[in-house]
Amino acid sequence: MNTMSISRRKFAQLLGAGAAAAIVRPRFSFAKPTQVTTTSLTPGGNIVRLSANENPYGPCPKALQAITDSFGLACRYPDEHNNILIDKLAKLNSVNHDQILLGDGSGEILKLCAETFTGPKNGNLVAADPTFEAILSNATANGAEVVKVPLTTSFAHDLPKMLAAAKGGLIYVCNPNNPTASITPKDELRAFITKTPPETMILVDEAYFHFADCPDYESVIPLVNEHPNLIVSRTFSKIYGMAGLRCGYCVAPKETVERMRQQQMWDSVNCMALAAATASLDDPDHVPNGQRLNKEAKQFTTSELEKIGYKSIPSQANFIMFDCKKPVVPIIKAMKEKNVHVGRLFPALPTHMRLTIGKKSEMETFLSAFREVMA
Numbered sequence: 323m324n325t326m327s328i329s330r331r332k333f334a335q336l337l338g339a340g341a342a343a344a345i346v347r348p349r350f351s352f353a354k355p356t357q358v359t360t361t362s363l364t365p366g367g368n369i370v371r372l373s374a375n376e377n378p379y380g381p382c383p384k385a386l387q388a389i390t391d392s393f394g395l396a397c398r399y400p401d402e403h404n405n406i407l408i409d410k411l412a413k414l415n416s417v418n419h420d421q422i423l424l425g426d427g428s429g430e431i432l433k434l435c436a437e438t439f440t441g442p443k444n445g446n447l448v449a450a451d452p453t454f455e456a457i458l459s460n461a462t463a464n465g466a467e468v469v470k471v472p473l474t475t476s477f478a479h480d481l482p483k484m485l486a487a488a489k490g491g492l493i494y495v496c497n498p499n500n501p502t503a504s505i506t507p508k509d510e511l512r513a514f515i516t517k518t519p520p521e522t523m524i525l526v527d528e529a530y531f532h533f534a535d536c537p538d539y540e541s542v543i544p545l546v547n548e549h550p551n552l553i554v555s556r557t558f559s560k561i562y563g564m565a566g567l568r569c570g571y572c573v574a575p576k577e578t579v580e581r582m583r584q585q586q587m588w589d590s591v592n593c594m595a596l597a598a599a600t601a602s603l604d605d606p607d608h609v610p611n612g613q614r615l616n617k618e619a620k621q622f623t624t625s626e627l628e629k630i631g632y633k634s635i636p637s638q639a640n641f642i643m644f645d646c647k648k649p650v651v652p653i654i655k656a657m658k659e660k661n662v663h664v665g666r667l668f669p670a671l672p673t674h675m676r677l678t679i680g681k682k683s684e685m686e687t688f689l690s691a692f693r694e695v696m697a
């Protein structure tokens with residue numbers, strides 16, 4: 323088969339049939355669970371990594387197979403891979419193909435939003451405090467004023483205050499919020515989206531969407547077609563276990579996608595990530611399994627912490643935040659000395675620790691180290 327003249331249809335067939343491996347037969351396959359490194363980045367190391375809200379189970383077997391199968395297409399630009407994934411995401415989210423923009427992780431989407439909608443010509447960035455900080459530095463680098471609005475006492479976004487602080491520009495709503503794992507209730511979010519004037523863009527970051535199961539939470543993707551100033555970002559890094567591969571996307575009106583694309587590097591998502599993301603969407607078991615495993619390990623961890631007097635903020639994500647009742651920085655350092663890596667300091671909550679939920683065995687290791695450190 324001549325890989326130079328591969329058509330889009332043929333490419334889809336190849337991916338679907340898992341036969342692309344026939345183009346170049348790889349000498350090894352990632353499609354073996356034993357190859358997924360979950361606790362350590364260094365061979366033979368024994369670090370328990372609960373610091374970056376990663377998924378310890380890794381990509382699903384279909385995604386690992388798709389990566390292997392796409393080795394033979396690594397010499398091609400990923401146009402077809404892009405289109406296949408966009409088609410699937412458009413269908414999944416009930417929007418048109420031209421309303422999806424893929425990114426090199428959702429981090430690239432956040433950066434593009436800061437570059438397109440904030441800065442001296444566009445306006446300020448308004449974000450919660452604490453929240454996921456990447457977009458704050460993107461906006462600052464773009465010359466924008468950044469306004470931080472403290473979360474409410476229930477760790478929701480204070481949407482009326484955020485709206486009052488906006489001057490054109492962009493309001494960033496992280497829901498569920500990193501680092502607090504808390505949600506902003508759906509009625510409040512809907513009312514805010516309706517009230518926000520069209521000249522202010524709203525980015526709702528739903529990186530942790532799949533882990534939220536409380537009745538007060540909802541995705542706002544269905545609102546995109548009614549609100550031309552709304553953008554919603556998602557990622558394959560969390561429930562799909564692809565943080566190292568880099569793939570995310572946003573759903574937005576066509577005009578917004580076009581404006582953002584002008585700022586974007588061409589072909590920023592690599593073909594392995596695209597193939598893996600496409601295959602992940604075809605696996606009906608991966609999401610429910612990941613949700614169940616996360617919930618079980620989270621319940622175990624929060625109840626063990628509660629037994630020794632540490633209460634967590636109710637979590638709707640694959641991490642928790644809990645009050646250590648004394649400055650967290652020395653605790654983070656002491657945990658690291660025991661080879662357990664936990665989340666960094668979030669200055670707005672100086673006594674709180676952000677802890678990723680790993681496998682139950684990792685949480686057991688965390689708990690025994692934490693008990694020793696706090697003794």
Ligand SMILES: Cc1ncc(COP(=O)(O)O)c(C=O)c1O
Binds near residue numbers: 428496527569
């Ligand atoms: C809330 C939130 N948004 C976006 C990202 C970026 O994720 P990625 O670029 O891997 O999609 C993260 C990463 O942890 C996050 O916590």
